[in-house]
Amino acid sequence: MFNKILIANRGEIACRVAATCRRLGIRTVAVYSDADADARHVAFCDEAVHIGGAAARDSYLRADHIIEMAKETGAQAIHPGYGFLSENEAFAEACAAAGLVFIGPPASAIHAMGSKSAAKQLMEKASVPLVPGYHGEDQDPALLRREADRIGYPVLLKASAGGGGKGMRVVESGDAFEAALASVKREASASFGDDKVLVEKYLTRPRHIEIQVFADTRGDCVYLFERDCSVQRRHQKVLEEAPAPGMTEERRRAMGEAAVAAAKAVGYVGAGTVEFIANQDGSFYFMEMNTRLQVEHPVTEMITGQDLVEWQLRVASGEALPLKQEQLRIDGHALEARIYAENPDKQFLPSTGTLRFLRTPPAVQFMRGGDAHGPAGVRIDAGVREGDTISPYYDPMIAKLIVWGKDRDEALARMRQALAAYHVVGLSTNVAFLQRLVKSEAFRTADLDTGLIERNEATLFPAPAPVGMDFIALATAALLDRETRERRIDAADQHSPWTHGGAWRLNGAGSTTYRLQSPDGDIDVTVHSEAGRRRLSARGKTLPFRASLRDEVHTVDLGERTVKGQCHIEGDTLHVFSGEGQCSLVLVDPLLHAGEAESEGGKLAAPMPGRIIAVMVEAGATISKGDALIVMEAMKMEHTLTAPAGGTVQEVLYAVGDQVQEGAQLVTLEQEAA
Ligand code: ADP
Numbered sequence: 001m002f003n004k005i006l007i008a009n010r011g012e013i014a015c016r017v018a019a020t021c022r023r024l025g026i027r028t029v030a031v032y033s034d035a036d037a038d039a040r041h042v043a044f045c046d047e048a049v050h051i052g053g054a055a056a057r058d059s060y061l062r063a064d065h066i067i068e069m070a071k072e073t074g075a076q077a078i079h080p081g082y083g084f085l086s087e088n089e090a091f092a093e094a095c096a097a098a099g100l101v102f103i104g105p106p107a108s109a110i111h112a113m114g115s116k117s118a119a120k121q122l123m124e125k126a127s128v129p130l131v132p133g134y135h136g137e138d139q140d141p142a143l144l145r146r147e148a149d150r151i152g153y154p155v156l157l158k159a160s161a162g163g164g165g166k167g168m169r170v171v172e173s174g175d176a177f178e179a180a181l182a183s184v185k186r187e188a189s190a191s192f193g194d195d196k197v198l199v200e201k202y203l204t205r206p207r208h209i210e211i212q213v214f215a216d217t218r219g220d221c222v223y224l225f226e227r228d229c230s231v232q233r234r235h236q237k238v239l240e241e242a243p244a245p246g247m248t249e250e251r252r253r254a255m256g257e258a259a260v261a262a263a264k265a266v267g268y269v270g271a272g273t274v275e276f277i278a279n280q281d282g283s284f285y286f287m288e289m290n291t292r293l294q295v296e297h298p299v300t301e302m303i304t305g306q307d308l309v310e311w312q313l314r315v316a317s318g319e320a321l322p323l324k325q326e327q328l329r330i331d332g333h334a335l336e337a338r339i340y341a342e343n344p345d346k347q348f349l350p351s352t353g354t355l356r357f358l359r360t361p362p363a364v365q366f367m368r369g370g371d372a373h374g375p376a377g378v379r380i381d382a383g384v385r386e387g388d389t390i391s392p393y394y395d396p397m398i399a400k401l402i403v404w405g406k407d408r409d410e411a412l413a414r415m416r417q418a419l420a421a422y423h424v425v426g427l428s429t430n431v432a433f434l435q436r437l438v439k440s441e442a443f444r445t446a447d448l449d450t451g452l453i454e455r456n457e458a459t460l461f462p463a464p465a466p467v468g469m470d471f472i473a474l475a476t477a478a479l480l481d482r483e484t485r486e487r488r489i490d491a492a493d494q495h496s497p498w499t500h501g502g503a504w505r506l507n508g509a510g511s512t513t514y515r516l517q518s519p520d521g522d523i524d525v526t527v528h529s530e531a532g533r534r535r536l537s538a539r540g541k542t543l544p545f546r547a548s549l550r551d552e553v554h555t556v557d558l559g560e561r562t563v564k565g566q567c568h569i570e571g572d573t574l575h576v577f578s579g580e581g582q583c584s585l586v587l588v589d590p591l592l593h594a595g596e597a598e599s600e601g602g603k604l605a606a607p608m609p610g611r612i613i614a615v616m617v618e619a620g621a622t623i624s625k626g627d628a629l630i631v632m633e634a635m636k637m638e639h640t641l642t643a644p645a646g647g648t649v650q651e652v653l654y655a656v657g658d659q660v661q662e663g664a665q666l667v668t669l670e671q672e673a674a
């Protein structure tokens with residue numbers, strides 16, 4: 001086994017790998033960019049090396065420099081994590097040439113699976129079932145169009161070199177083909193430096209079911225069962241689980257064996273995932289093989305009790321696979337939710353910012369040897385701590401929340417509970433969306449397919465409800481608590497006016513009133529106090545009110561109901577978390593803010609920092625609501641910004657190639673009279 005390895009990655013996966021190394025007594029070297037000098041993975045590893053600028057190509061993608069640093073620090077091997085250099089065959093080769101072990105498959109296997117089209121040609125020969133489509137070399141647009149017509153619409157255009165859900169477009173009809181092809185090619189060359197595409201029949205209501213495989217250098221290869229990753233947005237996984245609901249032993253074996261055949265066909269070594277797309281009737285087709293550890297590997301660890309990073313390290317150091325196929329078992333059910341800095345209400349646009357407040361449910365951190373799920377059945381893999389920043393440079397994932405239960409229902413209940421205790425202030429997250437998702441009828445009953453989110457839009461993206469009494473009561477409890485604490489501090493000061501009466505008293509008769517600004521208007525709250533009893537009045541209702549605070553959790557007794565939650569106060573803003581969700585309220589001085597109104601129309605602002613890659617309108621153009629105006633690229637994704645209302649374009653303030661800040665006004669519009 002190795003004594004020391006370098007981890008050529010960042011964020012949660014760098015920490016995840018380091019956690020297993022620590023358990024096995026292997027020293028770790030972290031690498032970091034300018035943007036990551038204070039990142040958790042740097043603190044987590046035994047040593048750290050600065051490797052360059054914030055942009056990935058100036059740091060995490062500098063293959064030669066990273067190899068040099070590995071040699072300089074005396075590391076014997078490099079773990080690439082996922083993303084970055086993990087599927088880069090030149091990097092794998094360069095490691096070997098430098099006398100370092102690349103903890104991953106041989107370069108030849110990465111090469112064979114690197115292009116989705118070439119992989120499909122190989123799989124065809126290995127008799128692995130394929131989705132009907134075209135995966136040839138000839139990229140003549142007219143030929144691609146003819147192939148699409150032959151396959152029959154809808155078809156899916158995919159970048160052969162694609163990954164992470166990028167470089168894919170569904171084409172509903174021949175008319176839309178040309179535009180979609182241009183868009184995929186643009187995204188593919190920007191993200192992968194290769195604009196080759198393939199065409200596939202677009203399956204309706206498919207499930208994404210993938211098989212974890214593992215091979216050693218001695219010719220043995222096993223499968224560690226399946227993961228169902230059907231719940232996706234923009235072809236990116238949101239929730240993953242194992243085992244797949246409804247999977248029969250027979251099909252599991254068939255898929256497992258097909259996956260092992262796929263791995264063997266390319267001389268695979270190490271951890272890999274063979275992704276299949278499955279019809280509702282269970283028929284399945286090879287989609288691609290990811291030649292690395294997968295983001296969602298923890299669900300497999302939770303149900304098998306195996307530490308896949310430990311397996312990777314053992315195999316890479318020449319040992320045999322720790323277990324044989326017949327020794328592997330499934331125990332219980334695991335779910336993973338990816339917690340992202342993003343805004344589900346704005347087409348899941350990534351958001352950036354500082355995690356000013358972060359509270360998480362009781363959980364084990366990363367994989368524990370021997371005890372796969374920990375006492376609470378909850379595991380968190382995170383690369384960030386409170387105070388850390390989610391920057392625009394890298395993937396906006398905040399953490400992975402993984403739960404285990406003896407069956408799916410138990411796992412679901414734990415997931416609900418854990419999400420309710422995951423509190424973030426400072427940027428938009430998908431936590432509330434995930435809460436709705438795991439509670440949705442479709443997910444609860446495992447009515448799974450890749451269109452689950454779109455199909456359930458009405459329940460998953462509800463119109464904002466008026467702020468409920470729970471939030472009002474929790475906010476009030478937090479404000480009263482703050483005043484009590486401030487009074488105590490002031491009381492210590494002899495000259496404070498508070499020490500000399502006049503103020504609201506805890507035990508005497510009196511009342512205090514707050515005005516809270518909420519998304520649905522101002523809310524006036526009054527707390528009446530008499531003979532040690534309190535009542536709370538808001539929105540025309542009066543309820544008994546008794547509040548206590550323990551370990552940051554407010555418990556408010558409202559007579560018939562008790563509500564619990566947390567409140568984080570920043571200046572005049574209250575971020576309130578109840579089990580049901582989050583809301584932000586602003587304490588206002590009723591005298592200051594009378595009659596203020598604001599108008600938002602007439603502007604198109606950048607929803608996030610990024611680069612302008614296309615401008616579709618010019619000054620003077622007449623537009624209708626929903627028209628595409630500008631395409632931005634941010635976090636390697638294209639985002640089309642559309643007209644918020646119909647009218648005339650007054651001015652376009654940026655041009656193609658410009659870098660813009662979040663909130664920058666891009667276009668001014670003269671709105672047509674309503
Ligand atoms: P998987 O296929 O492993 O479930 P995805 O396809 O969602 O995962 O994401 C993997 C890809 O997304 C990587 O190839 C990489 O491009 C990108 N990615 C996601 N998270 C990160 C991260 N923390 N660091 C670097 N790249 C990442």
Ligand code: ADP
Pocket residue numbers: 131156158162163164165166200201202203204206208232235236275277287288450
């Ligand atoms: P990536 O490399 O980005 O992970 P994949 O080829 O694995 O790309 O596809 C990602 C997702 O896109 C799948 O999980 C599935 O939801 C969807 N998808 C891919 N191919 C098809 C298809 N032929 N029909 C329907 N959906 C598909």
Ligand code: MG
Pocket residue numbers: 164275288
């Ligand atoms: Mg994939």
